[in-house]
Each structure stands twice: as C-alpha cells, then as structure tokens.
Amino acid sequence: MTPPFASREVEAAFDVADRQARAGLLALRRLIFDTAAQTPEAGRIEETLRWGQPSYLTPESKTGSTLRLGVPKDARFALFVHCQSRLIPEFAAAFPAWDRFEGTRAVLFNDPRDVEPIRHGWLIRRALTYRIRPPLETPV
Template structure:
C-alpha cells in the first residue's frame, strides 16, 4: 500500500540524489508496513531537524524514527533513533554484522549496498513499540 508523502517531507526527499531518494523511500514504506503489522495505529510523518521523521500517533507507544542523507557524506544515508533509548545498543547486539552503526543513534547505509530488510524490520518494530514494550516489562 502506498502512503502519500506529506508535502513538506516530499520536498526534502525531492532534494536528495535520485538513487538515495529511491532507497530512502523504500525505507519509508518499510516503516509504514511495520507500523501496520505491529498494530501501532496511525503514523505521523513530519520533519524533525529538517529531516523526515515518523512517530506513532498513539502517545506512549513508540520512539521517533528519523531518516536523512547529508551532503557531507554523499554516498550514505541513515536511519536515526533517539539516542537516550537503548535501541541502537540492542540492534548492535542482535545484528552485529548486518549493519553499520553510528554511536547510539543511527544505522548507517551505503548507497551501493542492499539493506537487509528482514533485520531492519525488526529494528523498526522495536522503535515503533519502544515505550509500549518498556511499560509491559515493568513489574
């Protein structure tokens, strides 16, 4: 199912190089697909720090996912997670060789590589259900 781009987000995607834009739009669709399969409800698509960002409309359910391409590193793009969570640390433990990581905030992709979508979908699901799952683990 295609999800129509928010017009301000579309303008950002339109400013990316064509191959990067294509790959990032695939990641965008994966975020929406995972959200549907995880039952987190509607996603809000917006800009945070002038970059496409996705968050659950249900308050207290998930953690924001942001994506970006930066001119300083033209051959890579990344998916960002809130650095005060343990998400990237958990991804690194679960998928030590599938992805390259940037500190405790991002999974970084190279333009020339294929993304391991099954593993990435698990990461996306963990982000979109982060707060909901954290509450369930509390005694």
C-alpha cells in the first residue's frame, strides 16, 4: 500500500498535464515505497521536494542516495539519481538492454508499463543502500 503524500506540495508535483507521465511517476513512487519496505537497512523513507521534484531520502539510516522523480526534456518521465554516483553506470552494466538514460543522472521512460519491479526496483534498492554498498548483486 502506497502511503499518502507527505504534503500538498509533493502531491501537486505529480499534477502534470501528460496523463501517461503522471501514471508513470505514480508507478515509480509506488515502487520506491514498495522497495523500501523490502529493504529494512534503508530505514524510514522521507518524501519531500528538491528542486521542485518529489524526492526520496533515508534521513535516519543515511544509507541512501537521493532519488527524484520528474519530467525531463527528452522523455515523458524519469527517475533521477545523484549524477556523481555510480548508480546509472551500474544499472547500465546490469541491464545492458535498457538504453534510455540522461547521462549519469536519470533513467528515462515514455510509457508507465516500462516501470518494471525487477529492473527498476533493483536500481531503487541500490540507491536506498548506496552508502553501505552491498556487493553488486545480479538481478533475478
């Protein structure tokens, strides 16, 4: 079950004109919370706004790298990570068939059906535990 929005401002950030983008952003939000619930070492997830985008942090455990959701120029919606992290290169190596990236800062999407729990949940779990760096696991 996805929790209610942390604030009206966060909820408003999901009010985008493109219905497909909104559905995709909400699917990613749900996947972030579902993945966090299955990743106890991440601790509590905080939902807030950073640069006007819904952002997800691990404030108590401090194990994670911030995840952000937004609408980029070259796609309908995206999952953003810290551009200086190793997250996108690791994701690209683990899933070579996925080729929709914005440099080292985002995974790009055009269809909500492209949000896959195995593939994208893997990236989210890696971000939520980035600072404790578990061994690079092979996706199931």
